[in-house]
Amino acid sequence: MSTVFSPLGAERTVLLVSLKPDTDTVDWLVSEGWHVVHAKTQQQVQRTIERVAIHVGLVQLPVSCSSQQLAELESCISQSDVAWIAEVRPGQAEDPSIRRFILDFCFDFVTLPCNDERLTILMGHADGLWSLRDTANHAKPVAVSSTMIGQCEAMLQLNRGLDKCARNEAPVFIAGESGTGKELTARAIHDRSARAKEPFVAINCAAIPPSLLQSELFGHERGAFTGALQRKIGRIEAAAGGTLFLDEIGDMPHECQAVLLRFLQEGTIERLGGTGPIKVDVRIVSATHVDLMAAIETGRFRMDLYHRLCVLRLDEPPLRERGGDIKLLAQHALDLYRRDGARKIRGFSSDAISAMFNYSWPGNVRELINCVRRAVVMAEGRFITASDLGLPGIETKCGRTLAEIRCDAERAAVRDALARHAYSLSSAAIELGISRATLYRLLNSSGLRDESPSSRHPRCVPECGDPAGEPARRGAEHMAR
Template identity: 45%
Template structure:
């Protein structure tokens, strides 16, 4: 015999007499129903919540908002006709609740709404990662991220320097923190310094520290970042921006394992594992005389490459939903899902700023969204019109892609049809035939 279906858990908060009269029908439909006060609601895990919304809740809404944010499920408001006429109740319900019902209940409509809410709650649960995960957790299930996590598990226990390469916004510092967290040094300091963000005249003092009186304004001894990392991990972000003079000093530290403070004469032993990151081509910088080759080989003992977001197929939607929940706590708004148009627009976007850009756009979308979902324009992305919408047959997709390719190449080479055809890899007659086919020019 097949196993019985797991009961769907419904929590009714601050129930009224009408709510109690719903119970027999709900139980026969497979709902496991419990009731609770608002203050104790978080003690009862549920799949769907039903809240008897009253005027007192609207006067002091923070408790309701906190419940909805922390329970991470869908909630349905129950109101009387009088409460529905209260000022701002419409905005509050639309902002925080999946749906609402007015008393007396239409039982069949309640059943349909609960079913829809349950489906949405399950979908949200699959798309959202727990907020309790560490801030430096590498999120995603795409092949590049899975391979990266596997590689970091091998590199973390070693003491060798690691060079982390990748575009801006791809999580190079997250990689460094993960290496530290999984290493034998995890309970020691993790010291990060952005070599491109510190003025050149201060960076030597920041890295190596200085003695009292070493220069004008040095009123007391300062411990540098390298010394502060003793026993732990030193992360040098944007190492390609380090001035050549400081590159020589850093090389000396890597070779001899000791430093001297500015204005000091005594060597100070420092035991720190060095991780470095860059988004620039260091090999090209070496050729141009901007980066020391001997330092490059000292830092590039082991190497990690972070993938751009456009290559992390399947992670985009999951990450967007994660940031929606994460930043909802900051903005004070309910986490929102994304409309089909928003998801399609995100899929078409190139994401030059990678995950950092995605996080910032979702943060913006939460603030600007007026409806139940975040739309493409809330994210600062272009809405797809009907001709571009991702619907239709495979031939429709091919037709749109072919036309887009023609438009793109014409934007760059409109003054030379031969070059335009060559870029597309077709003959000039074929190129003109395609222009005619798509009624371009």
């Protein structure tokens, strides 16, 4: 059982996870108005979090923290939304496993002995962070119509066209690459139309064998063919009053195209083996990644069927042309699958975002969502990195530190000044506004001394008065005497 160290009337509660709690720390927290609850095991931590509103947790690492103890601590705190603070002893943070524990699971850490006032301030910050997170989690969600996510101009234009199509009963054709979300667009048309309360039926024309496609679309009577043991209602009839979505219409067999054209012209179907027409009121939405005009030219698709299907047309933009929507969609995918991983993923690192923007996404939104889902499982840190995404052809570029940038700038300035003054140290130093000794140190530290003519030609020596020229000057004076 957990142990309570202060009255239950206290306003703020901290969960102290420790095998043997430090009494001085507990006394200080109680004096500062914290309600301290102690827990030793994973079961106690879980029961406490379920029973009490815990915002802040304090983890006191054992003196000799073994890998097993660290794993138990990770198991204790990884499944909660508590803002955790770790207390470590001098030298413990040098252990790679403890460093990873702090980075992956903790809001911050303190090294003992710690100033009590500093710990109180840090816990206040953690409590404030939890409050912000709680407000964000309970904020009223922004309504995204029919799961259509996107703020780029191409998506805004698609949404405007989608609304216009929804108010009409004419057939709609959706063109776009594979994985762009054509079925989502078709469903959005249905949801915004007057048929929203009626069925939405989808069929992938490329996934059904040609010999069965006609039966799937129009249905059949009992005994219509071998194996037809009972009547079956086709997809068109099942969508009566609603919307029928014909996905990958470009792959429909030629013999089925003629039958579909007859239905579009007359609004009636006849089941295989049937004896009469059946009137069906259904709205047709079709889509394909195939270039139908090219298919018409090669004879693979009927032109008259194309004109029947493509009364209204919407073009789905590829992901590579949607700019900032890539980050929005990646965050949406992370929100969907963040619980799939063993760690609590906080977001994407800057190099991951850069990699996503630089990738062409041939699989479009479908590829992006699957990529993020895989990265959630494979990530070893709290942020998804470019290497976690594993995008082909994308090299992870390491940023340069400020010191490296400064060093390169100094090297370039010194090289240019020396070149302008024929490698005269005095003149170059005057131009740069530094002493000759400082310039000579820069030559050594930047490696420019090896590039100077003096390193390759015996007549090019440092001037008198320079640190490097002093021994030569004394030698010349001695020979003169």
